[in-house]
Amino acid sequence: MIDAHHFRAFALHLGFSADGQEVSDVLHKSYGENGEVIRIDFSKQSIDYPKLHGFKVNRADTCNFSSSENAVVLECVHRLLEKGYKPQHIELEPEWKLGHGGKSGRADILVRDQQGAALLIIECKTAGREFDKAWKDTLEDGAQLISYVEQEKATQFICLYASEFDAKAGQVKTSQRIISVKDNPQILLDQPKAQSFKEATNAKERFKAWKDTYRQEFTEVGIFEGNIQPYQIGKSKYTFADDTRPLAATDIKGKYHDFRVILRKHNVSRRENAFEVLVNLFVCKIVDEMEHPDDLRFYWKGIAYDNYYDLVDRLQALYKTGIHTPLSSHDHIPNRPTV
Structure with missing residues (x-):
C-alpha cells in the first residue's frame, strides 16, 4: 500500500524532483515533448495533473493523499504519460449519465485514442485484498469493469490495475488484468450462435459474451511493456x-x-x-x-x-x-x- 508516510519516497522513485533543493514541499516531473508536468505539493497534500494540456480531472478528491488508491492512480497515469499517451486523451473519474439524469459508477481512468474515441478504461485498486476481491467480483458477474463499457461502447480494452511501493526494496510492484472487449471475427465465425460484444445490449449480455464466447480471457501484459507502443494495446508478438x-x-x-x-x-x-x-x-x-x-x-x-x-x-x-x-x-x- 502506498500511504502518505511513504509518498515522498514513492514520488522520488518515480523520478519526481525539486527545483535544485534537497528538501522541498513541491516535487514535479515533466513528460513528453511539450513538457507536460505533474506537481505534488506535500504542504497541501495535493497532486496537480497537467490540465492546461487537456488532461481532464472530474473530481478534486482524486488529487490528494486521502486515499491509497489515489497513489495507484498517480502511478498509473505516470506510466501512461511515460509510455507516450497524450494528456488530452486521459481523463480521471469520468461520470456517465443514464436515462433521466441517473448516474452510473465512476471509472478511475479513461484513455481515448487519437481520434477521441474511448480506447481503454482502467479501474485502480490497492494491491492485495482489494485487488483480489475486485477481480473475483469481475469473474463472477463483470462487476464495475464490464458495466463501464456499457457507457462507452467504443471501448476496446478494460483493465483492473494495482500497484504497491516497497520502500525497503525501492521498487514498485504492479498487477494488471487486461480484458479485450472487441470481437474476434474468427471465433465468431466458428461459433455463429455465440453472443458477441457488438450485439450486446446491456452489461449482462456483455458479460455473457466475455464468459461464454471468450471464456473469460484476459492477459497480464499489453499496455506498459517496453515493446508496446502507445495506443496499441495488446501483444501480437512475443520474444x-x-x-x-x-x-x-x-x-x-x-x-x-x-x-x-x-x-x-x-x-x-x-x-x-x-x-x-x-x-x-x-x-x-x-x-x-x-x-x-x-x-x-x-x-x-x-x-x-x-x-x-x-x-x-x-x-x-x-x-x-x-x-x-x-x-x-x-x-x-x-x-x-x-x-
Whole structure:
C-alpha cells in the first residue's frame, strides 16, 4: 500500500524532483515533448495533473493523499504519460449519465485514442485484498469493469490495475488484468450462435459474451511493456529477450497450483495423463525458445490477436519438431526454466 508516510519516497522513485533543493514541499516531473508536468505539493497534500494540456480531472478528491488508491492512480497515469499517451486523451473519474439524469459508477481512468474515441478504461485498486476481491467480483458477474463499457461502447480494452511501493526494496510492484472487449471475427465465425460484444445490449449480455464466447480471457501484459507502443494495446508478438524471465524458486509453488487448477478444470485427473501433458508442453516451449527466439509461437497472444485453432496448430508443429529433433543437436539450450 502506498500511504502518505511513504509518498515522498514513492514520488522520488518515480523520478519526481525539486527545483535544485534537497528538501522541498513541491516535487514535479515533466513528460513528453511539450513538457507536460505533474506537481505534488506535500504542504497541501495535493497532486496537480497537467490540465492546461487537456488532461481532464472530474473530481478534486482524486488529487490528494486521502486515499491509497489515489497513489495507484498517480502511478498509473505516470506510466501512461511515460509510455507516450497524450494528456488530452486521459481523463480521471469520468461520470456517465443514464436515462433521466441517473448516474452510473465512476471509472478511475479513461484513455481515448487519437481520434477521441474511448480506447481503454482502467479501474485502480490497492494491491492485495482489494485487488483480489475486485477481480473475483469481475469473474463472477463483470462487476464495475464490464458495466463501464456499457457507457462507452467504443471501448476496446478494460483493465483492473494495482500497484504497491516497497520502500525497503525501492521498487514498485504492479498487477494488471487486461480484458479485450472487441470481437474476434474468427471465433465468431466458428461459433455463429455465440453472443458477441457488438450485439450486446446491456452489461449482462456483455458479460455473457466475455464468459461464454471468450471464456473469460484476459492477459497480464499489453499496455506498459517496453515493446508496446502507445495506443496499441495488446501483444501480437512475443520474444525470448523481452517476454521471458528465469523461473525463480518462489514461482514454482504458484505455477504448480495454477497447473493443478487447469487440470481440474479440463478433467485431466489421472497422474499419468497430467505428466504426459506437462512434458509435451515443456518440449514445445524448449523448441520454441531455441527455434524462434525473436517470434515465439508457444504463447497465447490474447483473444484480440489469436484464436484457439491457430494456437493448437502452433503447439502441434512445435511438438512435431521436438520429437523428431534431438535437443542435444542444438547449440543453445536454456539452462534455466523460464516463464
